[in-house]
Amino acid sequence: MTAHAPVPAEGCGPSVQRQRGQHAVFCGLTGIIWMHRKIQDAFFLVVGSRTCAHLIQSAAGVMIFAEPRFATAIIEERDLAGLADAHDEIDRVVDQLLSRRPDIKLLFLVGSCPSEVIKLDLGRAAQRLDRLHGGACRVLSYSGSGIETTFTQGEDAALAAMVPGLPRANGEAPSLLVVGALADVVEDQFRRLFSEMGIGEVAFFPPRRSTAMPAIGPGTRILLAQPFLAETARLLEGRGATRLAAPFPLGAEGTAAWLAAAARAFGVAQSRFDATIAAPRERAIRAIARYAPQLAGKSIFFFPDSQLEAPLARFLANEAGMRLTEVGMPYLHRQHLAQDLALMPPDALVTEGADVDQQIDRCRAMKPDLVVCGLGLANPLEAEGFTTKWSIELVFTPIQGFEQAGDLAELFARPFNRKARIASLTGSKAEAAPCS
Ligand code: SF4
Numbered sequence: 001m002t003a004h005a006p007v008p009a010e011g012c013g014p015s016v017q018r019q020r021g022q023h024a025v026f027c028g029l030t031g032i033i034w035m036h037r038k039i040q041d042a043f044f045l046v047v048g049s050r051t052c053a054h055l056i057q058s059a060a061g062v063m064i065f066a067e068p069r070f071a072t073a074i075i076e077e078r079d080l081a082g083l084a085d086a087h088d089e090i091d092r093v094v095d096q097l098l099s100r101r102p103d104i105k106l107l108f109l110v111g112s113c114p115s116e117v118i119k120l121d122l123g124r125a126a127q128r129l130d131r132l133h134g135g136a137c138r139v140l141s142y143s144g145s146g147i148e149t150t151f152t153q154g155e156d157a158a159l160a161a162m163v164p165g166l167p168r169a170n171g172e173a174p175s176l177l178v179v180g181a182l183a184d185v186v187e188d189q190f191r192r193l194f195s196e197m198g199i200g201e202v203a204f205f206p207p208r209r210s211t212a213m214p215a216i217g218p219g220t221r222i223l224l225a226q227p228f229l230a231e232t233a234r235l236l237e238g239r240g241a242t243r244l245a246a247p248f249p250l251g252a253e254g255t256a257a258w259l260a261a262a263a264r265a266f267g268v269a270q271s272r273f274d275a276t277i278a279a280p281r282e283r284a285i286r287a288i289a290r291y292a293p294q295l296a297g298k299s300i301f302f303f304p305d306s307q308l309e310a311p312l313a314r315f316l317a318n319e320a321g322m323r324l325t326e327v328g329m330p331y332l333h334r335q336h337l338a339q340d341l342a343l344m345p346p347d348a349l350v351t352e353g354a355d356v357d358q359q360i361d362r363c364r365a366m367k368p369d370l371v372v373c374g375l376g377l378a379n380p381l382e383a384e385g386f387t388t389k390w391s392i393e394l395v396f397t398p399i400q401g402f403e404q405a406g407d408l409a410e411l412f413a414r415p416f417n418r419k420a421r422i423a424s425l426t427g428s429k430a431e432a433a434p435c436s
Helices: 028-038 050-060 080-100 122-133 153-165 184-197 230-238 251-265 270-289 309-318 338-343 356-366 375-383 405-426
Strands: 016-019 042-048 070-074 106-111 138-143 175-179 202-205 220-224 299-302 323-329 349-353 370-373 388-390
Touching: 028 042, 028 050, 028 153, 042 050, 042 080, 050 070, 070 080, 080 106, 080 122, 106 122, 106 153, 122 138, 138 153, 153 230, 175 184, 175 230, 184 202, 184 251, 184 270, 220 230, 220 251, 251 270, 251 309, 251 338, 251 405, 270 405, 299 309, 299 356, 309 323, 309 338, 323 356, 356 375, 370 375, 370 405, 375 388, 388 405
Parallel strands: 016 349, 042 070, 042 106, 106 138, 175 202, 175 220, 299 323, 299 370, 323 349, 370 388
Antiparallel strands: none
């Protein structure tokens, strides 16, 4: 065993208050926006309503120059007698799509929340279509319904749907599996660092191509790259894999501790680990420090939205000097987030679940300098004079790892800069902040 960075004890950190009530978040279909970019031979066929089609097209944009890799099969209002027709319609659409697009190797039927879609058994439809097309294209299904907790669960559901089909690893030789969609540039950086440490057997899930699925077995050690993958991790553990406890790789502190968890599991010598991370860690610390004048001492309030709130709050408090007021999370996985919570200031108010009206009241009373929230809340809060940051941006932007730590800090400095620019244009009084 080597020392590396100490693992914070589970159960330390702030206490968590639970709340129940209305929440205001996007649905799981949103995950298609980053998932279709990640798995380059996959296609996401939403089975939904016109609302679903509008959401996915306006959020993901229309692909003009490339063949699209997502679409919506619109199921109109119909009674139970019409369900057989709906299945025929799905079969017809899939046949048409796959005969025109032989490049698609993995097709997801994505369920949604309109009642006419809920009545359909998409799991069975996927099995049937997989039998028909399985040689050329795997067909899986998952739900992106807005009835689930939050929008990042779309990724969890998509990855979970792939787990049963992952190949079985031969033997018990140790291998590392990084779980959670990461930008390719971030994946490449991590791969280099693991290689410099001497950890050779490394795979990423989801893979860039569906034909390169990682093998799973008792030797697999999983390192979660995203904090919203409860079901995927549970299924991988069910296949014999072991999860490595670590904070999430945000900021210099989080990335060092995340890499250290892998180094410990693979018996990397402390000196080799230190030599591998020394320069990039230093670069990360310097990059974050550039934004300290804008962020240090400022208070921040998180509405529950992306499930990234705990590691973000830990990063902003410990590395950027921000003051946490409330850290709201739609759902808190006690084991997966234990290390991030243990590293957070113990006096932070951490809430799980949502009661959006009460949270708005608390936010107004606390008057934070910055509010992180979903798009639906951002505009009304801006109109009240709050400075806001859209939480969804933090899922779309590469923020993990040492080289992205400065960009992560900059994302939180940007709203202050924007406010200062508007103030200088309109002549109104606002706190001046240097532009990045
Ligand atoms: S799945 Fe539900 S919440 Fe999402 S766009 Fe469709 S109707 Fe709206």
